[in-house]
Amino acid sequence: MVIVFKKDATPEEIRAVEDKIRSLGYTPHEIVGIERKIVGAVGDERFKEQLQALETMAGVETTISILKPYKLASREFKREDTVVPVDGIPVGGKRITLIAGPCSVESKEQICATAQLVKDAGADFLRGGAFKPRSSPYSFQGLEEEGLKLLAEAKRQTGLPIVTEVMNPREVELVARYADVLQVGARNVQNFSLLKELGNVHKPILLKRGMMITIKEYLMSAEYVLSAGNKKIILCERGIRTIETMTRNTLDINAIPVLKKESHLPVLVDPSHATGHWDLVAAMSCASIAAGADGLMIEVHPDPANALSDGPQSLKPKKFAALVEQLKPLAALMGKSL
């Protein structure tokens, strides 16, 4: 339920409504919009009739029932695009965000050299996995805390904020100590214990779409984090499983405008995991920006042939720099800056 206040509602009237929401066993979520003052009441669906009574309270203009299964993530709840600020960098809105770096953190030299090169090319964030969700238990699993320390060193040298994955509720606190943005990978997008835990974190969450989940289910996962209290969510389409085998996944370009229509959250695209081939990354990056994406997450490695993970889909730093140049006029065409 969304409670829309009159333009001249007083802070006391708003507080009284919020207290009432709490007394009914719901949690109030305030939205500071430019157009309207809004409070969302979310909680157990079974008792929603009781919320109707709020319509008669002082200062309330109207109440709107959100029929979609995702509430806080929906456009109905918040009409304006959400911009998630990270270390002073706004993600969403009129800017294209670029996150770049290797699939995995491998060594100090590798991560620091890559960080400097992607920064010089125009990246806003450094990515790199320290905890890696590998399909095989015999594949490189990541450097874990040592990897986080190397990311911190790369940040110290370049100033680039860090995006890195957290796989386990037990490691949230550790990863949050080093990361500026905590990534939830495709395989964990429906790990509801992890999502609930991330609701208590004060840092932004980059929530990747699962390879086998619908857009509706994806937004429900975002709802888990939002309803648990963390409003700083960045979505990321990274390709889904289809009948096609020529590419690692199929980039669901449809998902970009659908997510923008259904939700106010920023939407990034990862063309590296979506295609699995470095030579397809530029085309799908352009397609993503043209479809309205708010940014890209791209794997870049100084020596892809010897990468410990995802070498075949990683761009060399020079190719990444060329891609950024290619994207600039496209971003401008979309009314955005890069």
Ligand code: PEP
């Ligand atoms: C990654 O970004 O390194 C990754 C493992 O991606 P995904 O979870 O989308 O497969």
Ligand code: MN
């Ligand atoms: Mn990868």
